[in-house]
Amino acid sequence: MTTPMHFDFDEIIDRRNTHAYKYDALQKVFGRDDITPLWVADMEFRSPQCITDELQKVLSQGVYGYSSEPAELFDAIHDWILQEHGWDVKRDWYTFVGGIVRGIAYAVQFFTKPGDKIVVQSPVYHPFTLVPEGNGRSVLRNPLKGRDMDFENLEKLLTENAPVTMLILCNPHNPGGYAWSRETLQKLAALCAAHNVIVISDEIHCDLYLWGGKHIPFATVSEEAAMCSITFGAPSKTFNIPGLASSYCLIPNAKIREPFYRWLGANEFNDPGIMSSLGAIAAFRHGRQWRDAAVSYIEQNILYIESKCAEFVDKDSLPYIVPMRPDASYLVWLDCRRLLAHLAGKRVEELAMEDQLLLEDYFVNRLGLALNSGVMFGAEGLGFMRLNVACPRKLLGFDFML
Numbered sequence: 328m329t330t331p332m333h334f335d336f337d338e339i340i341d342r343r344n345t346h347a348y349k350y351d352a353l354q355k356v357f358g359r360d361d362i363t364p365l366w367v368a369d370m371e372f373r374s375p376q377c378i379t380d381e382l383q384k385v386l387s388q389g390v391y392g393y394s395s396e397p398a399e400l401f402d403a404i405h406d407w408i409l410q411e412h413g414w415d416v417k418r419d420w421y422t423f424v425g426g427i428v429r430g431i432a433y434a435v436q437f438f439t440k441p442g443d444k445i446v447v448q449s450p451v452y453h454p455f456t457l458v459p460e461g462n463g464r465s466v467l468r469n470p471l472k473g474r475d476m477d478f479e480n481l482e483k484l485l486t487e488n489a490p491v492t493m494l495i496l497c498n499p500h501n502p503g504g505y506a507w508s509r510e511t512l513q514k515l516a517a518l519c520a521a522h523n524v525i526v527i528s529d530e531i532h533c534d535l536y537l538w539g540g541k542h543i544p545f546a547t548v549s550e551e552a553a554m555c556s557i558t559f560g561a562p563s564k565t566f567n568i569p570g571l572a573s574s575y576c577l578i579p580n581a582k583i584r585e586p587f588y589r590w591l592g593a594n595e596f597n598d599p600g601i602m603s604s605l606g607a608i609a610a611f612r613h614g615r616q617w618r619d620a621a622v623s624y625i626e627q628n629i630l631y632i633e634s635k636c637a638e639f640v641d642k643d644s645l646p647y648i649v650p651m652r653p654d655a656s657y658l659v660w661l662d663c664r665r666l667l668a669h670l671a672g673k674r675v676e677e678l679a680m681e682d683q684l685l686l687e688d689y690f691v692n693r694l695g696l697a698l699n700s701g702v703m704f705g706a707e708g709l710g711f712m713r714l715n716v717a718c719p720r721k722l723l724g725f726d727f728m729l
């Protein structure tokens with residue numbers, strides 16, 4: 328029996344003046360830089376030592392020439408996905424991409440034309456909207472119904488706006504960390520396949536399931552799903568290495584895959600740098616214990632925040648903030664609508680977009696915290712804030728107050 332390794336997630340690491348976006352952008356985005364950054368989705372934890380050890384070998388040699396992609400990279404990805412999610416992905420389906428947003432952008436550019444329509448299910452990770460719109464495509468929103476997809480509205484959108492070329496799925500969903508059931512994903516696949524819609528499944532958070540939950544890769548739920556989908560995944564969120572820009576793309580359908588991969592290759596959009604390859608291999612081969620420990624620590628942080636929210640109540644003992652418990656990952660979607668109504672002197676039903684400023688001001692200037700404002704994920708985020716709890720518990724030591 329091996330002794331469990333100890334990982335110090337309580338360690339406070341000073342990331343100021345290290346070109347960390349989460350810190351560098353505080354002044355520009357929040358107007359102050361003396362606040363605690365609980366926004367951008369990276370962790371305040373040191374990445375697993377096995378990754379640093381591997382990168383250190385390159386630094387020690389001190390030669391940073393052109394590299395070739397190690398065959399071991401696919402093998403490490405394959406074995407991880409098989410063991411974690413029971414999905415036996417084939418070598419042909421795979422290519423490297425240097426970041427998931429970039430991968431989505433390549434797919435948008437390759438499979439759609441300016442003016443084409445792309446569906447997103449909001450509130451959702453904002454680049455799902457920014458990338459298509461920035462490339463002259465138009466975005467159709469199918470707002471979520473709480474923790475569910477609105478299939479009635481989706482069918483209507485796809486029918487009334489035909490042809491719709493693409494749908495970008497967040498599996499599991501950000502913000503909220505919602506896991507989709509097999510039935511939901513099967514229904515989505517059937518509907519998209521019937522309307523000839525390519526589904527991009529962004530599964531970047533798939534290796535951070537909480538509370539013993541299991542991820543279901545979209546492409547595995549049915550033959551239709553396999554045939555209409557492009558899946559993106561990465562070790563970046565799981566092992567806190569987004570700065571290494573290492574991701575992968577999986578496409579079972581040769582008709583979609585072959586021309587796309589030819590185009591990626593011709594443009595050298597799928598060449599990994601040496602650090603991207605070695606970091607990913609080390610993570611997938613040797614990072615499991617670290618990941619398991621990080622997940623446990625994150626679960627405790629979520630429970631800690633839930634207990635704080637439960638104590639922050641009005642005179643009728645109703646909570647001002649209700650945290651949506653995530654099924655996966657470390658981004659807690661806080662329903663602050665009752666708090667915002669209180670701050671605005673309105674009823675919840677009367678809240679308007681401009682009121683969100685009061686909520687943003689409350690977190691920054693009253694609590695000294697930088698969170699993502701809910702409206703950056705779509706208008707449905709009015710009255711919500713997104714809190715990143717992948718940090719030493721000490722950084723969550725604030726108290727909600729009025």
Ligand SMILES: Cc1ncc(COP(=O)(O)O)c(C=O)c1O
Pocket residue numbers: 368425426427428429452497501529531532561563569574
């Ligand atoms: C759903 C989702 N996709 C993609 C990304 C970013 O991925 P990358 O840094 O590989 O572009 C994030 C980061 O927060 C995310 O939440």
